[in-house]
Amino acid sequence: MINITIDGRKVKAAEHSTVLKNLQDQKVEVPTLCFHKDLLPFGACRLCTVEVKTDGKWQLASSCNTPVVPDMEIRTDSKKVKESRKLAAELLYYRYPTTKAVRDIAVRLGVEVEPPSVEGNDCILCGLCVRACHEVVGVSALTFLDRGLDRDVEEPKVDYLAMACIACGSCAFICPTGFVKMEETGGGKRRKIWGKEFKMAACKVCGRYFAPLDQLKWISKTTKTPLKKLMTCPSCK
Ligand code: SF4
Ligand code: FES
Incomplete structure (x- = not known):
């Protein structure tokens, strides 16, 4: 110490x-x-x-x-x-004036904030999704093409590698602005994230769609657990 x-x-x-x-x-x-x-x-x-x-x-x-x-x-x-x-906070606010997470922190730090005409959810290049995908999930489906909030370009520079993604949703959960969108479609049979659709696996006991099939395959491969052992939802285990 x-x-x-x-x-x-x-x-x-x-x-x-x-x-x-x-x-x-x-x-x-x-x-x-x-x-x-x-x-x-x-x-x-x-x-x-x-x-x-x-x-x-x-x-x-x-x-x-x-x-x-x-x-x-x-x-x-x-x-x-x-x-x-x-x-x-001012720099962030001027760049992303309609994004709630930015507005909230700007208000907290004493920046004068106008009411937004529309609610936005910009990518502010905080890097949380990229780091979660790489460091926690371990698949590196997201990469940063241009690091930092001081970049000159306006467009988000997060690159998505659809082939590597397992649709776990960690990036959507951690995103502070709501930029990363994830939705379940087809009555829960599919998950859409970063614009790509993934099949959900149905629990072999109750039939409920509970996890992306690619995520289960990934867990099976990395933990050397047979896939069929993973096809039961947490409630039926
Ligand atoms: S959903 Fe895809 S991109 Fe997002 S953290 Fe999981 S593997 Fe990475
Ligand atoms: S929280 Fe430290 S630089 Fe963003």
Whole structure:
């Protein structure tokens, strides 16, 4: 363990942990948009900015991907921190003015927000879907073509590899804006995600469609479990 100081308070921190992890452990509220505790940090939104002092110099840093170092001092409530977070929220809001998740965080950070004419759900390139697919699901059906929110181009740059997708839906669940859409069609017989339709498997006991067939095949292959053993829904197991 190492010693760090958060807003003037001395606390212990695990070596190699991030500033954000320690702030959350100390119940310090920090806005985030591209962070998820089960995924590697990405550092795209800059909403989690804090001031850190290392080697005698204060500087702004995104807390989610900055590791703590011995005797680091951290400020979470300074004028600079507030201004920096507000600026990050403003930039997001100007780019995605109709997207609810962006609007909500902008309001929280003091940005003046107009009522939207329509409700939008833009891809803000937070990278959560890409990281979930790669790090948690392990199939890498999504890749980032242009990283970060500071990109020049307007179009979303997430590339979808339909052949690799198993229709698990993790990307849709984790997407903070509703950009990734998933729907069940044909009375639950099919799942549509990223515009592609997948067959759902029916439970061999109750007949209910309960999981994408490709996902079950993937589990069967990776866990070396016979597919027929996986064809029972959680309620009938
Ligand atoms: S539904 Fe497809 S793209 Fe989305 S996380 Fe699962 S495998 Fe990846
Ligand atoms: S949450 Fe840290 S940069 Fe987005």
